[in-house]
Every structure is written in C-alpha cells, then in structure tokens.
Amino acid sequence: MQKIITIDPLTRIEGHLKFTTKIVDSVVVDAKCSAQLYRGIEKALIGYDARVAQQVTQRICGTCNYAHAEAAALALEDAMNIKPNKNGQLLRNLIVGAYQVHDYLFHFYLLCVFDFIDVKTIVNYKGTDNNLLKLKKWVETEQKSKKIFPMSPFLPKFKAIYSQNNNLNFFSINNYIEAFNIMVKLDKAVAIFGGKSPHPVTIEAGGVTTIPTLLALEKYKKLLDEVQKFVDEKYLPNIMKIAQEFKEYFHIGKGYANYLAFSYFPDENGNNHLFTGGVVLDGKYGNYDLDKIQEDIKYAYYEDTGHTKPLSNTKLTPINYAQYKKEQSKKNGKYSWSKAPRYDTNVMEVGPIARIIVTYKSGKNPRLNAFVDKINTQLNISFENYNSVMGRHLSRAIISHTIIEKLQDDLKRVEPNVSAYKENEVPKNAKGIGLTEGTRGSLAHWIETDKAGFIKNYELIVPTTWNISPRDSKGTPGVVEKMLIGTKIKDINNPIELARIIRSTDPCMACSVH
Amino acid sequence: MNRREALKKFYSIIIAVGASSFFSFEDLLAIDTQAIDKPNLIWLQGSSCTGCTLSLTNIEDISFIDFILEFVNVIYHPNLSHAEDEDVPSILNKAKKELKNNYLLVVEGSIPTLLPHACLFSNIPFLEWIEEMGANSKACIGVGTCASFGGITDMRGIETGASPLSKVMYEANINKPITNLPNCPLKPEHFVYTILYFIKFGKYPPLDRQFRPKLFFSKTIHETCMHFSEFQENIFASKINEKGCLFELGCQGPVTKSDCITNGLNANTNNCIKAGHPCIGCASEHFPRQIIFRSYNDKRNIQVFKEVPFGRKKIN
Numbered sequence: 001m002q003k004i005i006t007i008d009p010l011t012r013i014e015g016h017l018k019f020t021t022k023i024v025d026s027v028v029v030d031a032k033c034s035a036q037l038y039r040g041i042e043k044a045l046i047g048y049d050a051r052v053a054q055q056v057t058q059r060i061c062g063t064c065n066y067a068h069a070e071a072a073a074l075a076l077e078d079a080m081n082i083k084p085n086k087n088g089q090l091l092r093n094l095i096v097g098a099y100q101v102h103d104y105l106f107h108f109y110l111l112c113v114f115d116f117i118d119v120k121t122i123v124n125y126k127g128t129d130n131n132l133l134k135l136k137k138w139v140e141t142e143q144k145s146k147k148i149f150p151m152s153p154f155l156p157k158f159k160a161i162y163s164q165n166n167n168l169n170f171f172s173i174n175n176y177i178e179a180f181n182i183m184v185k186l187d188k189a190v191a192i193f194g195g196k197s198p199h200p201v202t203i204e205a206g207g208v209t210t211i212p213t214l215l216a217l218e219k220y221k222k223l224l225d226e227v228q229k230f231v232d233e234k235y236l237p238n239i240m241k242i243a244q245e246f247k248e249y250f251h252i253g254k255g256y257a258n259y260l261a262f263s264y265f266p267d268e269n270g271n272n273h274l275f276t277g278g279v280v281l282d283g284k285y286g287n288y289d290l291d292k293i294q295e296d297i298k299y300a301y302y303e304d305t306g307h308t309k310p311l312s313n314t315k316l317t318p319i320n321y322a323q324y325k326k327e328q329s330k331k332n333g334k335y336s337w338s339k340a341p342r343y344d345t346n347v348m349e350v351g352p353i354a355r356i357i358v359t360y361k362s363g364k365n366p367r368l369n370a371f372v373d374k375i376n377t378q379l380n381i382s383f384e385n386y387n388s389v390m391g392r393h394l395s396r397a398i399i400s401h402t403i404i405e406k407l408q409d410d411l412k413r414v415e416p417n418v419s420a421y422k423e424n425e426v427p428k429n430a431k432g433i434g435l436t437e438g439t440r441g442s443l444a445h446w447i448e449t450d451k452a453g454f455i456k457n458y459e460l461i462v463p464t465t466w467n468i469s470p471r472d473s474k475g476t477p478g479v480v481e482k483m484l485i486g487t488k489i490k491d492i493n494n495p496i497e498l499a500r501i502i503r504s505t506d507p508c509m510a511c512s513v514h
Numbered sequence: 515m516n517r518r519e520a521l522k523k524f525y526s527i528i529i530a531v532g533a534s535s536f537f538s539f540e541d542l543l544a545i546d547t548q549a550i551d552k553p554n555l556i557w558l559q560g561s562s563c564t565g566c567t568l569s570l571t572n573i574e575d576i577s578f579i580d581f582i583l584e585f586v587n588v589i590y591h592p593n594l595s596h597a598e599d600e601d602v603p604s605i606l607n608k609a610k611k612e613l614k615n616n617y618l619l620v621v622e623g624s625i626p627t628l629l630p631h632a633c634l635f636s637n638i639p640f641l642e643w644i645e646e647m648g649a650n651s652k653a654c655i656g657v658g659t660c661a662s663f664g665g666i667t668d669m670r671g672i673e674t675g676a677s678p679l680s681k682v683m684y685e686a687n688i689n690k691p692i693t694n695l696p697n698c699p700l701k702p703e704h705f706v707y708t709i710l711y712f713i714k715f716g717k718y719p720p721l722d723r724q725f726r727p728k729l730f731f732s733k734t735i736h737e738t739c740m741h742f743s744e745f746q747e748n749i750f751a752s753k754i755n756e757k758g759c760l761f762e763l764g765c766q767g768p769v770t771k772s773d774c775i776t777n778g779l780n781a782n783t784n785n786c787i788k789a790g791h792p793c794i795g796c797a798s799e800h801f802p803r804q805i806i807f808r809s810y811n812d813k814r815n816i817q818v819f820k821e822v823p824f825g826r827k828k829i830n
C-alpha cells in the first residue's frame with residue numbers, strides 16, 4: 001500500500017520546514033525536504049561596509065548568531081592577514097563556548113525532550129518538588145477546564161509511545177523547567193563579554209572589544225560553575241537515561257556516514273583546536289579540501305541550474321511566484337529554497353556527530369576519546385551507533401561537557417584589564433575565508449571587498465544547508481532525506497519517527513537559506 | 515518558592531523597567547486570580563530568525579515557563595507548541611472563528627510581499643496568514659526590528675519585498691491596535707510589560723508615532739549614554755577601549771531610540787557600549803546602515819539606505 005505523508009509545518013525547529021515522504025508498506029521509500037524561507041542576505045550585503053557583515057550575518061540566525069559573528073570576523077581577519085591577540089582569542093572562546101552550550105540546552109529541552117516524554121504524566125507525580133507540583137496543578141486545571149484549546153501549547157501532539165518510566169518523566173520535566181534558568185545564566189555569561197545575548201556585538205575582526213575586568217571574570221566563573229553542574233548532573237544523565245529507554249533510536253535515522261567538520265575552539269594562540277577539522281569518507285579520516293566544495297541548484301528555487309563554487313553564485317535570481325507555481329505542478333520540479341552543497345560528489349553530514357567522529361578518528365584529542373569510550377561502555381553501544389537519532393543527542397551532551405571543561409581552563413588564562421582588540425583598517429580589494437563550527441556544524445563565510453572596502457561579494461555555506469539540502473543534479477538525496485528513507489513507521493497517522501529523526505539534526509531553516 | 519514570593523520576583527521586572535508607578539504589586543496580585551481572562555496569544559514567525567523567541571526566554575527572576583503558563587494562554591507558538599503538521603493550520607483556523615477578536619497576534623520577523631513564496635507557512639504564503647489572522651485578532655504586536663521596521667530582512671538589495679507588520683496591516687486596510695517592540699532581538703522586558711499592561715487596562719501603553727511604547731522609546735541611546743558628558747566636553751575615543759564618546763567610531767546612539775543604557779540588556783548584565791562597542795542601531799528604523807562601525811580616520815560617509823516604514827523611499 002502506497003501513501004504520501006506530508007508534514008507541514010514541522011514545529012519545534014528553527015524556521016519553516018516542510019517534508020514529504022512516500023511510504024510503501026509502512027516503510028519510507030522516498031523523502032523530500034523543502035526549506036520554505038528565503039531572504040537573500042548574501043546578495044543584499046553587496047555595497048555594505050565589510051564590517052557590517054558581522055552584524056548582519058549573525059542576524060541570519062537567532063540561535064547560532066555567535067557562530068556567524070565569529071565566522072564573519074575570521075573571514076575579515078583572513079583578508080587582513082591578522083590574528084586576534086591572546087585575550088581576544090580567549091574572550092571569543094568564552095562568548096562562543098557559552099552560547100553553544102546554551103543552544104544545545106535550548107535544542108534538547110525546548111525542542112526535543114517532548115518527543116520522548118509526555119507532559120501529561122506529571123499528574124502521577126507524588127513528590128514534593130514545587131516546580132513539578134505547580135505544573136501538575138496547571139495540567140489538572142487545564143484538563144478540567146472548558147477551554148477551546150486545553151493544555152495548549154502542550155496539546156495536541158502526536159499519539160505515540162512516549163516514555164512509560166515515571167521517574168524518567170519527572171526527572172526530564174524538572175530539567176525542562178530548570179533548563180530555562182540555566183539558559184538565562186548562559187545568556188548572561190555571553191553578555192558579560194559579548195555586550196548582549198542573543199546577537200553579541202563585540203566579536204569584531206581584530207578580537208573582542210570588551211576589556212575583561214576581574215569582576216567580569218568572576219561573574220562569568222560563577223555562572224559557568226552553575227551551568228557545569230547542570231550539564232554534568234542533569235543534561236548528560238538525562239540524555240543517557242532517555243537513550244536507554246529508547247535504545248532502538250541508536251539504529252534509526254542513519255545518514256551517509258560521510259562527515260565534514262572544521263577545526264574548532266583553538267587555544268589562546270589560535271592553534272591546537274579542541275575539535276579537529278577534517279573529513280571522514282568511507283570510515284577514513286583525512287584533511288578537508290575547500291576546493292572540493294560546490295553548491296548545486298537544480299532543485300532550488302533559483303533561475304539557474306547546475307553547480308557552482310563559492311563566491312560565484314551569490315548573485316542568483318530567485319524565481320518569481322508564477323514560476324514557483326509552475327515548478328510545484330511539475331512532477332520533478334524544484335522544491336526547496338536550500339541549495340545542495342556537495343564535497344566532490346559526496347553528500348556530507350555536518351553537526352555534532354560529525355565533530356565527534358572526525359575528532360575521534362583523528363586521535364588528536366585523547367581526552368575526548370577517553371570520555372566517548374567511557375560513555376559507550378556505560379550505554380553498551382559502539383562507535384558506529386553514533387550515526388543515529390540518539391547518537392546526535394548524545395554527541396551534543398558530550399560536546400557541551402567538553403566545551404565547559406575548556407572554558408574553565410580558558411577563563412584562568414585571560415589577563416585581566418588587558419585589551420582584547422587590535423585596530424585594523426578594512427582591507428581593500430581583498431579576499432578572506434572564515435571557517436568555524438556552529439551549533440549545527442561546519443560553517444564557512446567567504447568575503448571579497450572592493451576598492452573602497454565595501455563588500456563586493458559574500459558567500460555563506462551553512463551547516464543546515466549541508467544537512468537539509470535537496471537533491472543534486474545527479475538525483476542524490478540530501479542528508480536528512482537519506483535518513484528518512486528506509487524508516488519504518490508504526491502508525492501512519494502519527495509518524496513520530498520522522499519528526500524524531502528530523503529534530504535530532506536540529507535543522508535551522510533561517511540559516512540554511514539565508 | 516510560594517506564589518507570592520514568585521510574584522515579588524516578577525514584580526522586580528516591573529520596577530526595573532520603571533513601570534511601578536502605575537503598576538502596583540497589588541495590581542499584579544490581582545492578575546494572579548483565576549478569575550481574570552488571560553490573553554490568548556498566537557505567535558507567528560515570518561522572515562525571522564527565532565532570535566526574538568530566544569530573547570523572550572531570557573526573562574530574569576521568573577521562569578519563562580511561569581510566564582507562559584500563568585499570565586497568558588499560548589494558543590500557538592512555533593517553538594513551544596507540540597502540535598505539528600495539519601494540527602497547526604487547524605488550530606489557527608479554529609482560533610480565527612472561536613476566538614474571533616479575542617487573541618493577540620504576535621508577529622516575529624517581516625512579511626515578504628513581492629515574493630510571497632519566500633515565506634511559506636503550511637504551504638500558504640505568510641502574507642495571507644497575516645492578513646487573515648490579523649483581521650480576526652484583538653490587537654497585534656510586532657516583536658523585534660524585522661517586524662517593526664523590516665530590519666535586516668529589508669536591507670537594501672533584498673528582493674522579497676519584506677514589509678513590517680504595520681505596513682502590511684495598513685495596506686490590507688485592517689484596523690487593529692498595533693504596537694512595535696523593536697530591538698534586535700526583542701528585549702523580553704518590553705514584551706512582558708506590554709502584556710501586563712494589556713491585562714490590566716485592556717489596551718496598549720501610550721505609543722509614539724512608530725507605535726513604540728513611549729516608556730522605552732522616547733529617548734535616544736545617546737541622551738542616556740554614560741559617555742554623554744564626555745561628548746559634551748568634546749572628548750571622543752579615536753580607537754576601541756579609549757576613553758571618550760564613541761561617536762567618531764560610527765556609534766548609532768544619536769539616531770537610535772531605546773532603553774538599552776538605562777535598563778541594560780540580559781537583566782542589566784551589560785550593554786553594547788559598556789562592552790566597548792559603538793551602538794549598532796539595531797532598534798532603529800534605519801538598521802542596518804551602510805557603515806556601522808569604522809576606524810577613526812575612515813572618511814567614508816555613513817549612508818542611510820532606508821527611510822521610515824510609511825511612504826518610504828530607498829536611496830541608492
């Protein structure tokens with residue numbers, strides 16, 4: 001029996017995503033992901049000052065803004081041929097690291113935890129915790145009420161098998177509530193050196209404009225300690241417990257097993273990155289070659305087709321509404337605003353598992369390898385299981401733990417009251433590349449300036465563009481499309497498996513199309 | 515923490531934004547009773563980045579979860595709602611009928627008008643959703659600079675025809691109370707205050723010509739800046755981290771109205787100028803300008819690429 005399931009919109013992700021799957025005998029045989037938002041920021045940046053890129057590109061995304069700020073600053077620094085001073089690099093780490101942990105908590109608790117837990121189970125709670133009792137009372141009142149939308153926004157939701165383990169449910173719900181407070185703390189930590197959060201302003205080419213005072217460092221330390229406690233005692237154990245309860249999700253949502261990650265989180269001299277850059281192709285680690293990156297637009301809503309290298313396709317013209325309607329009516333027409341980046345012809349997965357797998361295989365961070373091995377023993381899983389829904393959730397917690405340890409260390413190295421910024425002129429007729437890892441994976445900015453220092457050309461290839469990409473000219477599906485194909489659906493009217501797979505990749509649609 | 519203590523903490527936000535004179539603690543306690551009608555909230559995202567939503571979760575002193583459960587009914591929010599797929603349009607269509615003129619429509623992000631397919635929600639252009647949901651709402655709130663003035667989604671060179679909420683409503687001839695809460699991202703205190711005011715008085719607080727609450731947007735960053743006295747004495751910083759007013763480094767403070775300096779950001783943890791960076795003008799109707807931050811000896815002119823939303827013309 002053949003059936004088409006379209007989910008539109010998928011909520012609890014960043015932005016506007018629609019996906020369509022073809023199901024034969026309860027198994028997904030085909031999938032198409034459509035990014036539904038376009039703004040055209042790259043093209044619009046032309047004519048603006050090179051430094052504006054930092055402020056504008058970070059506004060492409062409200063959740064991984066720090067990463068765009070960093071990548072834009074790195075691209076301009078590359079064009080200037082400079083590096084920030086020691087304090088500049090350390091403060092940048094402190095901003096970026098705190099924000100990334102914030103994002104992982106936001107992703108797991110706000111967006112994902114209720115894929116596995118049902119809030120209604122709180123009515124069985126018999127304990128004395130104030131937060132949980134308050135929520136219990138709210139749920140009971142709402143259920144009895146004659147409202148048009150009782151228990152909104154927690155209902156309606158997919159009818160599916162959620163965790164039956166009440167201890168796990170209460171633990172998760174309690175963490176959900178507490179996570180809000182922890183995220184506030186992380187935002188404050190970012191603001192201490194970033195000026196504000198979201199959208200920290202201070203990361204500029206040349207360093208960070210804030211002068212780290214002793215008081216600021218002390219405040220940051222206090223906040224970080226509280227966050228570290230939550231991540232190590234609540235977040236990581238929470239994911240491990242959910243992983244044990246939903247063990248089958250270590251086998252669901254497999255991608256291509258080709259990974260790309262950029263070097264991320266350097267020491268104060270800009271070297272010895274905490275996470276190694278590289279590619280893993282056919283299970284083998286190697287260095288990446290940026291020349292191999294190209295973007296295919298056959299199935300993207302632009303007037304052209306074919307594929308192009310970075311900086312050569314930023315002036316693409318989006319199709320108009322009439323053309324869009326025409327494409328929709330075609331059997332094999334364009335179906336997404338997202339382009340399809342490819343590495344040679346390979347479809348690469350980027351994101352938390354890519355970062356863990358590339359770093360692990362490179363063997364350059366033995367401490368991380370030991371930690372991963374320890375977790376694997378506890379969960380009785382192998383390294384191959386990371387290519388899955390649970391693997392992605394688990395990787396985020398491992399990265400959070402690792403980053404916080406590094407932040408504690410970096411914090412001690414900051415020299416109080418020493419400027420973290422070096423003044424430099426905006427480079428003219430220059431080119432630069434900025435590579436970093438955002439919340440969702442490998443992020444690259446390319447910049448080219450004109451004779452007045454204004455932007456001549458700007459290009460971004462963003463993590464979610466890699467993951468959510470449509471098919472390329474050869475018809476090869478994107479990473480998330482590949483993950484969906486082959487998935488068995490238990491209840492065709494409540495395809496929670498698909499939602500769990502897509503959410504595990506943390507798609508950010510605003511980023512992917514920009 | 516009992517309820518009264520929780521509300522006390524919550525009240526500290528009201529004090530912090532300087533609204534205690536017309537909003538007493540007793541008023542807040544009165545809101546607490548189950549007898550009052552919590553406003554129904556429908557939050558939609560257009561050409562947006564979710565930054566305003568994230569910023570809203572940063573309410574200090576009280577948990578965000580308390581706010582959404584006890585002060586408002588969140589009928590729909592893209593990042594909070596557990597509903598997905600066809601449940602979402604059915605919630606909105608039901609709300610349109612059964613909560614007619616009885617919900618607040620909150621819009622994050624701008625609305626593409628020239629390329630309607632540049633923002634699709636449930637495969638329907640976002641513009642159509644706004645016109646329908648706007649017409650049936652009690653009042654609308656544009657959160658963030660994109661929804662208020664277009665922001666970066668309407669910078670020069672954008673082809674989608676991204677429009678702020680107020681302009682779309684005006685052009686569709688929908689006459690509903692509207693308020694804009696610019697700042698990129700939205701400052702959570704502005705939102706909480708506006709909602710509390712609405713609960714108490716059933717209307718928006720006094721607004722300026724751009725529909726911004728006067729309480730927050732009547733003074734420029736410059737007027738309230740800690741470097742203002744240095745400006746008066748003609749002491750200007752010639753580079754970052756130097757003593758003096760940041761005007762020569764491109765500071766947008768003189769042309770940007772908001773309360774970033776007086777009330778700070780992230781529960782008064784910091785603000786951009788205190789962090790050593792010139793104001794980038796993110797709350798301004800002109801955001802982003804051609805040059806935002808520049809060296810002291812940079813003689814290029816800072817151009818305005820945008821005019822105010824109504825009757826705007828673009829300067830090339």
